[in-house]
Amino acid sequence: MKKKFLDQQILLAVRNYSRTRIRLPPPASAKAVIRVSNNVAHLGCPKEGPKPQQLLSLPPFPGHPLPGRKSATAHHVTAISWLKYYFDDIPPPVIQSHFNKGLVQMECIDSTNSSRSHKGQPLSMIKINHNEVMEVGARIYVPVSVAESRIPKRFDVIPSGTLCPNADEIEYLQRLVKYKDSAILVLNKPPKLPIKGNMPVHNSMDALAAAALSYDYDEGPKLVHRLDRETSGLLLMGRTEDSISQLHWLFSGVKKGKSMSKGWNDACAKTYQRYWALVIGCPEEKEGLICAPLTKVLLDDGKTERVILGNNYGLETSQEAITEYRVLGPMINGCSWIELRPHTCRKHQLRVHCAEALGTPIVGDYRYGWFIHNRWKQMPRVDFEPKTGKPYKMRRPEGLDVQKGSVLSKVPLLHLHCRELVIPNIAKFLQLLRNKDTENESGPDLLRFVAAMPSHMKISWNLMSSYLV
Template identity: 40%
Template sequence: MVYTELLRRVLLQVPRKFVPGRAARLAVSVSQPHQSHYSTKTLTSTNDNNDNSKRGKWVTLPPFTTTISGAALGKQLAGVSSGATAEMTAVKWVLRCCPELPRSLIQKLFRLRQVRRESSVMESSDNGDQVHAAKLKRVAAKDSLNSGDRIFLPNTVQELLPKKQDCPCTEEEMNFIQSLEFYKDPAIIAINKPPGMAVQGGIGIKRSLDELAAACLTYDYLESPRLVHRLDRDSSGILVMGRTQLSATVLHSIFRVKTFGASKDGLDNEKRILQRRYWALVIGSPRRPNGLISAPLGKVVVDNGKSDRITIVDNAQNMLSQHAITEYRVIGSSSHGYTWLELSPLTGRKHQLRVHCAEVLGTPIVGDYKYGWQAHKRWKELHSSDLGKSSNEKLFKEKSIPFGLDLENGSISEKQPRLHLHCKEMVLPDVSQALQNVQLSSDCDLSKLESLKLVAPLPLHMQRSWDILNS
C-alpha cells in the first residue's frame, strides 16, 4: 500500500519544490574521464537561483559521457568483432544511473512525459546580443544523448528509494562468506563455493549465495555483486560475480558467446578466451585416457511430472540449441576402481558434466545419485584407519559452520559420499583492465590483454578422497 501511494504521487503529482537540506541520495555508477568505471557519485536536486525557477522541482543526473557497451565489449573479448561503444538513449542512461529505481517507474515517467533534458538554445539578451541559454525540454525514452547532456527526473522519486536495511547476516555468517572470497578487483569477485550451498534462491531454498553476496561482499560499492554463471548446489569451486552492472554485462556476454560459438562451430584450434577446468572423481574408467564428448542434451519429465532430468537426445537436429561439448582427460586412477578426471566444458548446459560422465563415458561421478544411482547401489565405502585427520578438518571441527553446512564429511570413506565435482581452475579475460583501457581510448587494442587465472583448492571431502586413493 505504501509503495502504491508513493508511486501514485510520483506519476500524478506535480514535482514539489526543492527543500533545503532534503538532498537526493540516489546512488549511481558512472564513468568520468579522471576516474575508473567503478567510482560512485550522488545525484543532487537542482536549485540554482540563476537558472529557471522550475529547476528546483527536479533531481539531476550526472552529465552523459561516452559510455561503454558491456555486451559489445564482452563479444570483442570473446573474439567476435564488435564495437565497444554504443548509442545511449535517455531511458538507458536513467536505468544506468538509477539502478535502485523500479524499471516500470522509469518507463512510466517517460510515457507520462515527466522526464526532461537540458538543451542549449539561442536567446536575445537585454542589449540585443544572441547568447546561449539552457532550457529544460521533454525528452522521449528513445531519444539519443549527446556528450554533456543532463537528464532531470521529478524530485518525488526520492520517496521511492529503498531504506537502508540492516545486514541480514550475523557476524559469524558474514565472516564465513567473506572467507570464501579468494580474488577481488574493481570488476569481479571470485569465491570458492562450498558444496551444499545454492547459488540462486528458489523453492525450498532459504539462503542463497546471490543474496548473501549482496549482504556480505558489496564492501564500499553501492551496487551488489551479480551472478554471471551457475554451479550446481552440490558441486563446489570457482564462482565469478560481476561487481557492477557493467562488468556483469561484459562477463555475461563472454560466457554466452563462448557457449554459442562452441555449440555452432564445434572445437577449433585457437586458444579459447574462456577456459573452465573441473576435477571429478568417477566410478570406473573411460576407455580412452582423453577425448572430446559432443552430445546434445534435453530435459525429460519423470515420476509422473514430479521431477525432471537431463539426458542425451537422439535426434540432435531438433535440439541444436542444447548441443553440449566437453573435453576430458584422465588425471589418475586407483586400484579401487575410481578415476580422477579433468573436465573442460566448452558449453554451459545444465548438468552437462554429470550427464556426459554417466551416459557417454559410462563413469558416473561419485556422489551423483541422480545420474549414477545404479552404480551407487553397489557402493562400498573405503576405510583408512591409518590416515590422520588433516589440519583443515580439525579447524572445521573446532568451529561450527554457518548455514547448516557440513563441510567435514562426504569422502569415499563414508557410506554416502558427497558429489565429487569441483570447478578448480578458470581462465578468463581481465575485465577490469579491459574496461580501463576502453575508457582511456575506444580504439585500444585488446588482443594483447592479459588473462586472469583463478585456482580454487579442493573442498575437504574431495581432498580427503584424494589422500585416501593416493595413500
C-alpha cells in the first residue's frame, strides 16, 4: 500500500513538471545559466556576444599634405579627414556614423614605434574620436561596412560600338567622364570595353572617345596609358598635343631628364595609381614590394603573346617591374581583397605579379590563373575569425541570385579595378609654361580621382565582406 502511494506521488510530480526539463550542467570551465525556450527550461552556456566584424586596414598616414586637399596641412589632419580622403567615393554621413558608433580604431604605437604584434598574436587597438590628430605612420582600421555600396538595378552596359555613336551612346560615354579641363579627360572605364581598337573591333575606347568626347575641340582626346579590356577603373586621356606629350612622358617609366619647373618635377614624383583586386588565397606577408622583371614570349607559332617572370628563365629581354601591395583584410571564403600600387607600367604587370610572384591569381583571370581556377570552388566554406578562431556568421544579402559576373558566377569577370589616381595639374603647369611665370608657383599642384567599383565587384564586396557580422 505504501509503495502504491509513492508511485502515485511520483506520477503526479511528473505530470505537474512535465513541461520543465533539466539538462546536464555544462563543463566546469563555463558558467551555467538557466535558459527558457518554448516553455522548456534548461541549463546552458551563456549566450555569445556579437562576433567581431572584419576590419579594413587603411594605409599608414603619409605625413605630408593630402593631394587635392588645399586646406589640410601635414601637421593637422584629423582622423575623419583622413577617412574622407581615402574613401572619397563614400558619403560623409556614412563615415561620421562609424565614428559616432565607436567603430573606428587605431593601432597602439609603443615606445619602439612599432605597432605590429608578434606573428599569430592580435594587434592592440584603441577606439578613436573623429577629431583625433593623425601622426606619421598611424594606421586606422574600420569595418568593411564603411565601403558597402548599393548595387544599381541597371548593371553596367556597353555601347553597341559603331564608329558613329548615336545620342544614347554619346550620353552614356559622357556619364563615364569624372573630370574634364582644358588639358585632360578622366573616365571611369567599365569592364569588357577594349581600349585600343583594330579592324574587327569598333567599340574601343579610343574610337568612341574621338567621336563622342571631343566637346568643343576639333579633335577627340587621345590615350596616354592603357587598361586591359577586362579591367575597370580610371582612364586618363589627353586633349591637346602638349598635354598628350607630357602625359606620355609621365607614364613612360623612363624619366631621364627633368622638365618645366621644380613644382612640376615634385608633382610628377608624387604621381601614383592604386588598384583594388580580389585574389584567390592570401599572400604570406600582409604587405610588401614585388621586384620581379617581366618578359614577353610568343606561343602557338606566334599567334598568342604571354607575359612571364623574366627571372625564372634568365631572359635578357626582361623589363623591370615593381609593384607595391597591401592586404586589406583577412581571407574570407578562400579569397582576399588586396590593394596594388604599380611603380612601373608594364603590360599585365599586376596580373602576373599576383599570379606568379604572390601565388594568388586575381579572380576571373583565366589567362594567368587558369590552373587555380580549375581547382577553385566558389564559396566553399565560411572562414574562421583569426583572433578568436570561431567561424564568421554570414547573413544572406538581398539579390544573391543576381550574379552578373560576380564571385558567385561560375565564370566570374576579372576583379581588378583602378580605384585611385593622383597626377599633376597639367592644365596649370602648361599655362605657367606658356606665360613663363614660374616664380608664382606655390608648390606641387596635384589632382586626385577616386572611382567606384563596377557592379560585379560591388556584389562580391558586399557578399564576402560587408555581410559578415
